[in-house]
Each structure stands twice: as structure tokens, then as C-alpha cells.
Amino acid sequence: MTAPPDARAERFIRELAELKIPDPAAARATLWLRLGGGLMAAGLVLGMLAFPLAHATDNSLAQGDALAIGLGGIAATVVGGALFLRYSLTGFLRFWLARQSYDLDRLGETLAPPAPAPAPAHQGEPRHGVTPHPGPAPR
Numbered sequence: 001m002t003a004p005p006d007a008r009a010e011r012f013i014r015e016l017a018e019l020k021i022p023d024p025a026a027a028r029a030t031l032w033l034r035l036g037g038g039l040m041a042a043g044l045v046l047g048m049l050a051f052p053l054a055h056a057t058d059n060s061l062a063q064g065d066a067l068a069i070g071l072g073g074i075a076a077t078v079v080g081g082a083l084f085l086r087y088s089l090t091g092f093l094r095f096w097l098a099r100q101s102y103d104l105d106r107l108g109e110t111l112a113p114p115a116p117a118p119a120p121a122h123q124g125e126p127r128h129g130v131t132p133h134p135g136p137a138p139r
Contacts, residue, residue, distance in 0.1 A: 012102050033087040039080025046073025
């Protein structure tokens with residue numbers, strides 16, 4: 001007999017709380033996620049601004065400044081993308097790992113029969129599977 005879906009969901013939530021997995025929507029992670037998204041957007045804007053600045057003049061000093069702005073935009077986009085990807089995947093993978101652990105636990109409960117209680121070992125007989133230590137080897 002299987003448990004109703006509501007009981008399973010409640011058990012999953014309770015076991016998540018027991019694992020003490022931090023909430024993926026924590027304030028610090030959200031801050032880094034937004035910072036990564038902002039850096040990506042700012043880098044794209046800087047890159048789009050640098051192109052017309054570099055082509056609008058014949059002055060090599062102004063073109064050099066525009067190229068530096070463009071390279072800064074590329075760097076900001078790459079760093080922002082890495083931050084965004086790291087913090088967005090962290091929340092997803094944390095939940096996925098907890099869910100995988102829960103599903104494997106449920107599978108183990110359904111596949112394995114309950115273990116019988118161990119019988120008490122007698123004083124004079126060795127326990128099953130355990131051989132007595134013969135002592136030191138003769139020289």
C-alpha cells in the first residue's frame with residue numbers, strides 16, 4: 001500500500017528541514033545572482049557603446065579609449081555570466097541533490113525487506129561470520 005501524495009510531500013518537506021539545507025533563496029545568494037545579471041547587462045551596454053565611439057573618430061587616442069571600454073564590457077559580461085550561472089545552478093542543484101537523496105531513501109525502503117532482529121550470541125560459540133583470533137603465530 002502506498003502513502004497518499006500529501007503525506008509523501010509533507011515527509012519530504014520534514015526531511016529537508018532535518019537535513020538543514022540552506023534555503024536557495026537566501027539574501028546573499030540572491031544578491032550575487034542579481035549582481036551577476038546586472039554585470040552581464042552592463043557589459044553588453046558598454047560593448048554596444050564602444051563600437052560607435054571607436055568608429056566615429058579618426059583620433060587614435062579616442063579609439064583606444066573606446067576599445068578599452070569595449071574590453072571592459074566584455075570582461076564584465078564574462079564575470080557577470082559566471083556569477084549568474086554559479087548562483088542559479090547552486091540553488092537548483094541543492095534542491096536536486098535533496099530530492100535525489102529522498103527518492104533513493106524511498107526506493108531503499110520499498111526494495112529492502114525489514115531486517116530481522118539479531119539473535120543473541122552464545123558465550124562459547126563464535127558469532128556467525130566471525131572467526132576467533134588464533135593468537136600470535138609460532139616462531
